[in-house]
Amino acid sequence: MTTATSASGSAATATLNNEEVLRYSRHLIMPEVGMEGQLKLKAAKVLCIGAGGLGSPLALYLAAAGVGTLGMVDFDVVDYSNLQRQILHHTPDVGRKKLDSAGDKLLAMNPFLHLKKYDTMLTSANALDLFKEYDIVADGTDNFATRYLVNDACVLSGKPNVYASIFRFEGQASVFGTKDGPCYRCLYPEPPPPGLVPSCAEGGVLGILPGLLGVIQATEVIKLILNGETKDSLIGRLLLVDAFAMKFRELKLRKNSECPVCGTHPTVTGLIDYNEFCGIRGEEKPMSALVGGMPEMEVTELKRRVDAKEDLFVLDVREPHEYQICNLHGHLIPLGEIEKRAGELDPAREMVVHCKAGVRSAKAIAALQQLGFTGKLHNLKGGIMAWADQVDPTMPKY
Amino acid sequence: MSQIKVQIPTPLRQYSDKKDSVEVEATTVGEAMKAITTAHPDLRRHLYTDEGKLRAFVNLYLNEEDIRYMQKEATEVKDGDTLYIVPSIAGGRG
Ligand SMILES: [Zn+2]
Numbered sequence A: 001m002t003t004a005t006s007a008s009g010s011a012a013t014a015t016l017n018n019e020e021v022l023r024y025s026r027h028l029i030m031p032e033v034g035m036e037g038q039l040k041l042k043a044a045k046v047l048c049i050g051a052g053g054l055g056s057p058l059a060l061y062l063a064a065a066g067v068g069t070l071g072m073v074d075f076d077v078v079d080y081s082n083l084q085r086q087i088l089h090h091t092p093d094v095g096r097k098k099l100d101s102a103g104d105k106l107l108a109m110n111p112f113l114h115l116k117k118y119d120t121m122l123t124s125a126n127a128l129d130l131f132k133e134y135d136i137v138a139d140g141t142d143n144f145a146t147r148y149l150v151n152d153a154c155v156l157s158g159k160p161n162v163y164a165s166i167f168r169f170e171g172q173a174s175v176f177g178t179k180d181g182p183c184y185r186c187l188y189p190e191p192p193p194p195g196l197v198p199s200c201a202e203g204g205v206l207g208i209l210p211g212l213l214g215v216i217q218a219t220e221v222i223k224l225i226l227n228g229e230t231k232d233s234l235i236g237r238l239l240l241v242d243a244f245a246m247k248f249r250e251l252k253l254r255k256n257s258e259c260p261v262c263g264t265h266p267t268v269t270g271l272i273d274y275n276e277f278c279g280i281r282g283e284e285k286p287m288s289a290l291v292g293g294m295p296e297m298e299v300t301e302l303k304r305r306v307d308a309k310e311d312l313f314v315l316d317v318r319e320p321h322e323y324q325i326c327n328l329h330g331h332l333i334p335l336g337e338i339e340k341r342a343g344e345l346d347p348a349r350e351m352v353v354h355c356k357a358g359v360r361s362a363k364a365i366a367a368l369q370q371l372g373f374t375g376k377l378h379n380l381k382g383g384i385m386a387w388a389d390q391v392d393p394t395m396p397k398y
Numbered sequence B: 001m002s003q004i005k006v007q008i009p010t011p012l013r014q015y016s017d018k019k020d021s022v023e024v025e026a027t028t029v030g031e032a033m034k035a036i037t038t039a040h041p042d043l044r045r046h047l048y049t050d051e052g053k054l055r056a057f058v059n060l061y062l063n064e065e066d067i068r069y070m071q072k073e074a075t076e077v078k079d080g081d082t083l084y085i086v087p088s089i090a091g092g093r094g
Helices: A018-023 A034-043 A055-065 A098-109 A127-132 A144-157 A209-227 A299-307 A320-325 A359-370 A383-390 B010-015 B029-039 B041-047
Strands: A045-049 A069-073 A114-118 A136-139 A161-167 A170-176 A237-242 A247-252 A313-316 A351-354 A377-380 B002-007 B021-026 B058-062 B082-087
Touching: A034 A209, A045 A055, A055 A069, A055 A098, A055 A209, A069 A098, A098 A114, A127 A144, A136 A144, A136 A209, A144 A161, A161 A209, A170 A209, A209 A237, A237 B082, A247 B082, A299 A383, A351 A359, A351 A383, A359 A377, A377 A383, B002 B029, B010 B041, B010 B082, B021 B029, B029 B041, B029 B058, B029 B082
Parallel strands: A045 A069, A045 A136, A069 A114, A136 A161, A313 A351, A351 A377, B002 B082
Antiparallel strands: A161 A170, A170 A237, A237 A247, B002 B021, B058 B082
């Protein structure tokens, strides 16, 4: 059999067969990759955390480019609302494991790929063992606890962390955890308290944004494989992307000598409880402490009282664009304006407050109580989505 | 006094009357932040702790430099500077 091998022999264990030579020919004829680079790609092992918005373009491009071994960690199932941006998953995949759906697409694209699927949540118990098997980790997760876990595990195991995160139409990207570069904790020593920064599920995300940022991540992964930790990498730079303005800004990052994990006297020398670090106790949802002790109303009870024409004021604390999707004819004051516009409300009147799923309405009730509202305030349990599930199946869900 | 631009990140625009940037007059970063949180009081609660300390998940960059490695909030500003408020965001998998 004819095989091509690296001239320098730096990745001497790998070779390309004729099919691979043809497949990667546009790489092989450019001097920046060439046979040597392509063999480095084939020998590389990249672990992708998350098979969603960022993970989709990231894994697709890495697989196409010829990265030899790709690990993917995800425990989720494809949801209909994922399809607007998670391009690994197609309409018939709704309800399937994201890993199975991703595996089909990636192997169809490149059967030479060695794909390892980890159907699990990344935890402090499994992260270090998992990372040990890989050269580079790419973080495409969606919560602060996992962000800090990935960072610390990368620093502790000496693996670069190719990072991106997104919100609405803005993204951030960098490469953390290299030998001399800063880590995520150098940039942000602590996470925000739960509930202060909205998630994509609450805040929305422009469908193309994970595409833009995931491709930037893939680019950085490939550069690390080809060239190592050079000054052309995003190491020590935070790239800010604003898709609507189409502006790319760059901020300087420094390694913090006092960083608790990568500084000169580290205090974090093993993985910790990241839920606790991020203020989330046990398996509780961030806001459940706030919701606890607050009177809740079931949607069926609200329906009964509305039908009976009882005197009950309905306050909707979502955003106007959500009200346009579906509403209960409530009075609309977005949560962010509740204190400013509380004068529109009768503080002595009985009220049921709702949002999409019950978190923002709990915050609104806490704010109204703070303002001295005396009327009974009920939090609509499960929000308008519970109404769509249990009372009015014709209502669109979002 | 110098005229500088303060760039507001998307997650905080709900507290700045939806503005993406605000022009303020100031001589230091601290004064610029004071000016913007006085004009938009809701921003203060999200950017500072009750003790008046900048929250640990928010960084301030004067042009492209992190003020933690300059003179912090005492860092002087000059005409045409841009002060970026850069909070951590986490989205990506979902
Ligand atoms: Zn660090």
